[in-house]
Amino acid sequence: VSPDDARGRGLAVVWADDEAGQYARMEELLDSGELDACVTMHYAFPIGVSTVGRVVTPGRGREMFIATTTGTSGTDRVENMVKNAVYGIAAAKACGVSRPSVGILNVDGARQVERALRKLDGNGYAVRFAESARADGGAVMRGNDLLMGVPDVMVCDTLTGNLLMKVFSSFTTGGDYEASGYGYGPGVGEGYGRIIMILSRASGAPVVAGAIRYAADLARGDLKGVAEAEFAAARRAGWPRPGEAAGQQATGRQAAVEQAAVEAEASRLVSAGIASPAAKVVTHEIPGVDILQLEDAVTALWAAAIYAESGMGCTGPIVMVAQEDTEAAMRVLRERGYL
Template identity: 55%
Template sequence: MSSLEKKVAEVFMEIADGMETGQFGARPKIALTGMGSEHGEENSMAAARIAAEAGVDVYYIGTLEDPAVTTVKVADDEEGHAKMDELLESGEIDGAVTMHYPFPIGVSTVGRAITPAFGREMFIANTTGTSSGDRIEGMILNAIYGIITAKASGIENPTVGILNVDGARQCELALKELAENGYPITFAESSRADGGCVLRGNDVLRGTPDILVTDSLTGNVLTKMLAAFTSGGSFETTGYGYGPGIGKGYDKLVLIISRASGAPLVANALKFAGDLVKNNVFAIAKAEFAAAEKAGLAEAIAKRKPKPAAAAEEEVAAPPKEPCTSSIPGIEVMDLEDAVKALWKVGIYAESGMGCTGPLVMMSDANFERAAEVLKEAGYIG
């Protein structure tokens, strides 16, 4: 067959595939490392077949063969990962789905779950890896990584919510600063009566936001629970796995699944990878990072870096005690006592507390407005 005849044959194959799958253009080439699954290689190959039928050109790295996929034979899991890296580096494949990968610091994965209440899809930012050694910085970056992944999956204007964990309030302040400075963020609104973009467990089940921002350890647990709650945890049945590694300047498309992931989820992960390739995830990442940096990303992060400890902590005496009938939420638990002392310094008696939405600073009704001004000026609330 001549090179021209081969090219014509490839074009006709692409047209035939497009008519069958509804997706036209070159099929994304995605590798799957099949060894290491707790459910055996057969589980991985079943996923490869499903994804191939959906329009993904699957390179199966393992010992099994199937007419629907390209098998790259390896002896064990270690050799499989080496071969996967080799194929990525050479450009023979566009991306890969695997069960573990050593991402550098600054790169972490954005998961994609199906939430149980309404069957809504939700991106969880983030699920593995470490965006930053600093918790607040990591969550701010996770939000941007989530936006990149959602846009690269076809959502033009994703909504962003922040899970009510340590760091949520400072993350919220930083993201709202970026939005005010021109970086477009659409904030989700909690389904609970108190509203706001800091979300509760109910919102996780309902899939309230398109993107749920959290720390990677919490995100990892949520992804596992949402994927495997129907099986008692032994078999991840729903969702798309732990997602692609995203980071500034990072251009290797590697998506993570679990050793407990079942064939339907693994197939979804392969299709997820294919969508990211078709939508040029790295071009989207470059544009999003540029836009966030123009809006003051570095400054927003720097303002929330831990301050050096004072040589000797200033002693602040509490003003005369009075009934605390008003409260101000939205303060980080680690900042709670400092926020109370900030009010004491200006003569406002205050106490710390914990409500159902998180930490509170409590004061009298008469001092509420002045207390809110002081805490806002000090950067404890927005």
């Protein structure tokens, strides 16, 4: 659209000399309140701010928020994904989803993220966990759940989220033209007040239109106010404020501290030369242990004189024990922080 065409359609035109000037003017207009939101490409968000994408899932045509898709919420994987969950909830609520369901994509760290979110939920920050469409259920989502759009908010790390945005938006076009969805979404983070929506060079006209609509939804829904309310509620439940030291609050950061303690205990058991108890026929599967902790969990059971083996079921990693040892094994795994 040329400047003359824009004026003819009642659109304001703001001049800038170069790309840096464009971003500077954009920020000025946002901060002054003249603009409520904007859509752009390749914007450099500060650390702690990441974007919440919005897609239309192919299985059933449901909309789903992907938290997050660009930027970075921090420097620790588990803590980042816990933050991403809160960011996604805020974006969904600002778009009118009053009680968004939350699923955690089955990637590295998913079980630790689930434990951290359930701890927040138990401390008073309400999280409505989605249930996988698979027969075994649970809040950890698989590929089926992605395609069906089971949760309102799908939590993942940013690199995975970015890949998912590419797939959902351009799987019908061969990958070089994003033809559906709402783009990579707004940057969300504590203390961040701008609604800046991200597109890519491959975003086609339908996605640009979707991003503008998404921006309007967020502006009308007061994303900044909703996000700050979510952050305040999460802080009351133990989520750390920016700059707080590790371990001060029961959140993703504390989950990382607890994980370090689990790993230290596992190293101690290995150093102690824990031997396997007498082998048994193992027929009961215990899911829910993170893949990175699987062998350590087995060693912990051996130390408790419970024979166990590691395995990989169709839904992810499993610890296998004899049927009669199930209750004792579950108790040990919970006490040691593996479940």
